[in-house]
Amino acid sequence: MSEEVVAGRHPVLEAVRSGRTIHKIIYSADSQGIGPVLAEARAAGIVTQQVDKRKLDQAAVGVRHQGIVAMVAERAYAELDDLFAAAEASGEPPLFVLLDEIEDPHNLGSILRTVDCAGAHGVIVPKRRSAGLTATVAKTSAGAIEHVPVVRVTNLAQTIDELKERGVWIAGADGSAPQDVYAADMKIPLGIVIGNEGHGLGRLVRERCDFLVKVPMFGRINSLNASVAASLLLYEAVRQRRAAAPAAAGRGKNG
Structure with missing residues (x-):
């Protein structure tokens, strides 16, 4: 069975609360602030095990684990229909984020948050040249990875065509937009496309956008971090x- 790690107090707590399958939680006895996380995990019947810090470091290489790591079942990606279902359940027009080759896991985690x-x-990412749902993404997202459906598609341009057929307008973020x-x-029902950290939107994706938008710039640096741009839009x-x-609401009351 495929397994992933989720590290840090908030990511582990959100994994517990989401109902995701957790095989085991390991923790260090001298870690601060993990008591409530362990309490919820044990109440949910999840196995917890005290280990030394070295084992935690080995389990979550390169991730600041804050003394607690969960061994979880590999996260399943969502389907496009899941995103539309989430919009319908909210009673709002669809609002999706499409990421055109966002490669930095910290950017992906921040965008999910x-x-x-x-x-x-929900979020749509391509299978190639894109950050996946790693422990770093989970940590940066502060647990949002457990609640945001992420669809992984073979061809982002073709997916945009499908979204448009289903009534979603596509807005591309581009610094040269008019x-x-x-x-x-x-x-309107909307998909916001955020381009690659280095070269922005790919040609095929840009051509399929219904319109392009930009965040006005007034300083000497003419670009924003991808996650910041996504937040503003x-x-x-x-x-x-x-x-x-x-x-x-007022129109509805007046008939």
């Missing part, structure tokens, strides 16, 4: 949707 906080309905994100309609969509909600 923002997607969860903003109430977006309009600021604040001037774009982000209330997502929260502009949140702002517009919240502003539109009272008007929509």
Whole structure:
């Protein structure tokens, strides 16, 4: 059976709360703040084992584990239908994030955290040249990886075509876009595409976008970190949707 590690207090706690299959949790006795995590794990019937710090370091190589590591079943990727189901359950138009070859696991983890906080309905990544759902991603996401559905597709451009057929508009983030994100309609069923950290959107993906948007820049550096750009675009969509909600509710009451 394939197994992964989840390291750190918040990621392990969210893994426990999500109901994900956890084979065992190992921890160090002198670690601070893990008592509540262990209590919830034991209440859920999960095996916990005290070990020395060296074993924790070996289990979570390169990840700051904070004295606790969970051995979990390999995380299953979602399907596109899962994202649409999440949007339908929320009663809101779909709001997805598509990542065009985001390779830094810290960027992916940060984006997952923002997607969860903003109430977006899921993330779509390509199988090739893209960060996967690793322990580093889980740690950076602060546990959001347990709650955000992630779809892994063979061809992102073809997936965009499918999304458009299902009524989703595609907005590409691009520094040379003719309009600021604040001037774009982000209330519609929407997929926001964030490009690679180095070269941005790929040609085929860019050509399939219904429109391009940018975050206005006023300093000497003309680009933002991918996860920061995703956050700004997502929260502009949140702002517009919240502003539109009272008007929509009012129309419903008046028939």
